[in-house]
Amino acid sequence: AQKITQTQPGMFVQEKEAVTLDCTYDTSDPSYGLFWYKQPSSGEMIFLIYQGSYDQQNATEGRYSLNFQKARKSANLVISASQLGDSAMYFCAMRKAGNMLTFGGGTRLMVKP
Amino acid sequence: NAGVTQTPKFQVLKTGQSMTLQCAQDMNHEYMSWYRQDPGMGLRLIHYSVGAGITDQGEVPNGYNVSRSTTEDFPLRLLSAAPSQTSVYFCASKIGGASYEQYFGPGTRLTVT
Numbered sequence: 001a002q003k004i005t006q007t008q009p010g011m012f013v014q015e016k017e018a019v020t021l022d023c024t025y026d027t028s029d030p031s032y033g034l035f036w037y038k039q040p041s042s043g044e045m046i047f048l049i050y051q052g053s054y055d056q057q058n059a060t061e062g063r064y065s066l067n068f069q070k071a072r073k074s075a076n077l078v079i080s081a082s083q084l085g086d087s088a089m090y091f092c093a094m095r096k097a098g099n100m101l102t103f104g105g106g107t108r109l110m111v112k113p
Numbered sequence: 114n115a116g117v118t119q120t121p122k123f124q125v126l127k128t129g130q131s132m133t134l135q136c137a138q139d140m141n142h143e144y145m146s147w148y149r150q151d152p153g154m155g156l157r158l159i160h161y162s163v164g165a166g167i168t169d170q171g172e173v174p175n176g177y178n179v180s181r182s183t184t185e186d187f188p189l190r191l192l193s194a195a196p197s198q199t200s201v202y203f204c205a206s207k208i209g210g211a212s213y214e215q216y217f218g219p220g221t222r223l224t225v226t
Binding site: 004035037044091093102103104 | 144146148153154155156161163171172201203205207210214215217
């Protein structure tokens, strides 16, 4: 069975500093995809970044990068130069059968001014 | 494009009542899905559809029915509401292909008393 684990229920980061949100996964499929979503207090789900299991390079999207370590089955999200607007819940998710997603429990990030 | 729309935004039901949560997308996406998010948790897949006329169960399908008669619409029916179904419900859609992200609707907050 596929499983996503996010071990940090909550984290603080100082504004303008970088922060890493952890995500580990478990799957027996050789082909899979990993996603990160942001959920601000308003509740909507915002797509941030995607990493395919066969991608040779780590994904980057602006201030977001994904530290993909396949052998360790980890897909950590790195946010550089944190901003106050980055305060939100962050969810790691993995593509499963039918191209739907299985989600981790989330990490609440709080950015301090 | 309106993207993915959900109605209603909020709903309160009594135990045993039935209702339908509406979801529509105007992006001609093949894939649509329903997730529920309980407090402090990640999203869990209820049902999904890979095209008109095709539906399948997710992780937590009990107590819910779906149908997909058109590409645009994917309603979720609660057959006999229970307090355990109190949750926020998200509809999502995506185009075919493994690497593409899901677009989420704004959510429906359902309370069953």
